[in-house]
Each structure stands twice: as structure tokens, then as C-alpha cells.
Amino acid sequence: MALKSFLLLATILLVTTKFVYADVPVTGTYPPKAPLAPVPPVKPPTPVVKPPVPVPTPVYKPPTPVVKPPTPVVKPPTPVIKPPVPVPTPVYKPPVLVPPPVVKPPTPVPPPAYKPPVSVPPPVVKPPAPVPPPAYKPPVSVPPPVVTPPAPVKVPPPAYKPPVTVPPPAYKPPVQPSPPMPPVKSLKDCTPLCDTRCSLHSRPNICKRACMTCCGRCKCVPPGTYGNRGKCGKCYADMRTRGNKYKCP
Known part of the structure; x- marks a missing residue:
């Protein structure tokens, strides 16, 4: 169009x-x-103007119904009924008469023979034998012991020893206690202490860097330029590097 x-x-x-x-x-x-x-x-x-071409209408095909095969009807088997078997009647037997038991009379028991009691003679009691008195022994006189006087022992006089002169003790000057370490409160306080500690080190920059780390963690720097690690405790003395070497100078 x-x-x-x-x-x-x-x-x-x-x-x-x-x-x-x-x-x-x-x-x-x-x-x-x-x-x-x-x-x-x-x-x-x-x-x-061409007439419109008629569109063929689609042929409707009804759906083919699905036909299921009929299920076979299974009929239960009819039970076979058998006629009852006649039970034969029992033959009657008369009861058998049992004769009564024969009762025997009890046999008489003879009474026991009587025995007179036997007379027991009384026991013979013996009088006690007389005990003779003990013989008297006069006391034995013991002579007095003889005391011998001890012999005098002559003790030699002690040998004369001259008195030993003891030298006077050497004079030791009194040990002056080390001055107390200055308190460390911040990293600003660590700077002068680490400068003193690393003043004689061959590589002062590396020494100061490690000293500042240890001072910031342990809040302490030992006095002097070497040693005295134990004064700052295990925190300063036992701190190690990755190579298992002492970190704090």
C-alpha cells in the first residue's frame, strides 16, 4: 500500500x-x-487494485488422544471348596475296673529293753602333800672394794709460741653507686641517651636506629658506651634480630 x-x-x-x-x-x-x-x-x-489474496485458514487437527492399553482385569482364583470329611464316631469302651489296693496292717514295734542306771563311783580325793619350809641361809658378808689412788700424770708445759702478727686489711675505697638512669617517657628522651651510647660505635647511624627502637619498646637505655645490658631488664637484653643476633647496642 x-x-x-x-x-x-x-x-x-x-x-x-x-x-x-x-x-x-x-x-x-x-x-x-x-x-x-x-x-x-x-x-x-x-x-x-488487486483483490486481496485469501489466506488459507489453517486446518485444525484435533489432537490424537493417547489410548492406553486396557489393563487386564485379574480375577482372583475361586477357592475350591472341598466337602467336609465325615469324622468317624469313636467306639465306646467300657471303663476298666481297677481292684482296690491291698492294705497291710502295721507291724507292731517291740518296746525298747530297759537298762538300769549304772552307779558311778565317787572320785578319789587326794590330800595335798605338805610343803617343807625353805632352808634359812645366813647373809654373806661382802668385803669392801680396794680403792687404789690414781697415779699422778706429769703434763709437760706447753711450748711457747710467739704471737703471729696479722697484717692489716688492704684499704678498699668505697664503691660509689652508679648514678640512676634518667627516666625515659617519650622518644625525645631517647635521643640524647642513644647519642651517648653510640658515640664510640663504628657505624653510629645503624647503632642509633637500633637504640631508638629498643628505647621506644623498653623505655630504657643502659649507661656507658658498651655492656650494662642487664640494667634495663630482659626486654633490652633479650631482644634479637631476624638473624638471631642481639638487636640492642
Whole structure:
């Protein structure tokens, strides 16, 4: 449809432009041209309208139903009923008479023979034998012990030893106690102490760097330029580097 409308507009514009330019006279041409014959109006072509092609309607196919095979009906087997077997009637037997038991009379038990009691003679008591008195012994006189006087022992006089002169003790001057270490409160206090500690070191910059680290952690710097690590405790004395060497100078 859009193509047909576009072709129709194009033909209308073409026809109108021909009519406009046909009425305008051409000037400046010699010899003058004969007037053009009037151009008959051009009718626009009538568009050919094609009837719409009928669209075939889709044939509806009903869905094929899925037919399941019928499940076979299983009938239970009919039980076979057997007729009851006749029970034979028992044969009656008369009871057998049991004779009564024979009761024997009890045999008489003879009484026990009587035995007279046997007379026991009394025990014979012996009188106690007389004990003779002890014989008298006169006391034995013990002679007095003989005392011998001790013999006099002559003790020699002690040998004379002259007195030993003891030299007087050597005079030792009193040991002056080391001055107390200045307190460390911040890193500013560590700077003068580390300068004194590393003043004689061969590499003072490395020494001061390690000393400042130890002073910041342990808040202490030992006096002097070498040794005295124990005065700052285990924190300063036992601190080590990665190579297991003493870190604090």
C-alpha cells in the first residue's frame, strides 16, 4: 500500500510541473518559436487494485488422544471348596475296673529293753602333800672394794709460741653507686641517651636506629658506651634480630 501511494504522488507532481512550465513563455530566443500546442491533460493512471489474496485458514487437527492399553482385569482364583470329611464316631469302651489296693496292717514295734542306771563311783580325793619350809641361809658378808689412788700424770708445759702478727686489711675505697638512669617517657628522651651510647660505635647511624627502637619498646637505655645490658631488664637484653643476633647496642 505504501508503494502505491508513493507512485501516485510522484505522477501528480510530474503532471503539475508540466502544466506550470508550459504556460510560461520563453524569452530571449531568436527566431521566435511557434507556440506549442496545448498539451492535453494527462490523466493519472488509475492504480490497479488487486483483490486481496485469501489466506488459507489453517486446518485444525484435533489432537490424537493417547489410548492406553486396557489393563487386564485379574480375577482372583475361586477357592475350591472341598466337602467336609465325615469324622468317624469313636467306639465306646467300657471303663476298666481297677481292684482296690491291698492294705497291710502295721507291724507292731517291740518296746525298747530297759537298762538300769549304772552307779558311778565317787572320785578319789587326794590330800595335798605338805610343803617343807625353805632352808634359812645366813647373809654373806661382802668385803669392801680396794680403792687404789690414781697415779699422778706429769703434763709437760706447753711450748711457747710467739704471737703471729696479722697484717692489716688492704684499704678498699668505697664503691660509689652508679648514678640512676634518667627516666625515659617519650622518644625525645631517647635521643640524647642513644647519642651517648653510640658515640664510640663504628657505624653510629645503624647503632642509633637500633637504640631508638629498643628505647621506644623498653623505655630504657643502659649507661656507658658498651655492656650494662642487664640494667634495663630482659626486654633490652633479650631482644634479637631476624638473624638471631642481639638487636640492642
